[in-house]
Amino acid sequence: MNLKKIIPLVLLLTSISFYAQSGSSKSKKEQIQSMKVAFITTELNLSAKEAQRFWPVYNSFDDKQYEIRHDKMTLCKVHLTDAGMSKLSDKEAATLLDKMENSEEDLYALRTKYSKDLREILTPTKILLLRKAEDDFNRKLLHQYRDKAKKK
Missing domain, CATH: 1.20.58 (Methane Monooxygenase Hydroxylase; Chain G, domain 1)
Structure with missing residues (x-):
């Protein structure tokens, strides 16, 4: 080895x-x-050169992804409980749905950018x-x- x-x-x-x-x-x-x-x-x-370029990109992606998911989960915890749901108006529910969809779009955009960045560092096989x-x-x-x- x-x-x-x-x-x-x-x-x-x-x-x-x-x-x-x-x-x-x-x-x-x-x-x-x-x-x-x-x-x-x-x-x-990873080679030393690959690792030097890869880890900052990976860590940045991981941190941003965590932040987006954490914000979405916080929204869900607050509003999607039995007590919270009974107090939601249709307008508030629509706003909540929009926020949830926006976070999904943010995650998709982040993953797309991450994939592009990775292609400059790693081979498709390594990705x-x-x-x-x-x-x-x-x-x-x-x-x-x-x-x-x-x-x-």
Whole structure:
């Protein structure tokens, strides 16, 4: 096994052990991020030049995507409860629908820009590997949470 594959693997294993010991949600988020970085780096086998250009674009996209989704979820939590729905007028509901649709359009525009930016950095094959790596990572993370919940 070459050094490029060993270092991210060690980072991933270290991150997992810290995650298991952690208590605060902020540090958990940071640990998940570091696990994700290690996992994606390993899966994509990024060169140093690719990594230097890729990670700022990826992190910016990830932050903006999180912000848009968080704002949408906040809207939904406030207004789409049983109590909130009973108080909504048709005009307010229409405004809420417009906001939700706008956030979906914002996400689509963000993904389109991200895809264009990635094409300048990575090959199409690596972009597809990235999407697969993200899905695989999310699946593994979900399994870890389920396993942890079963043990409690």
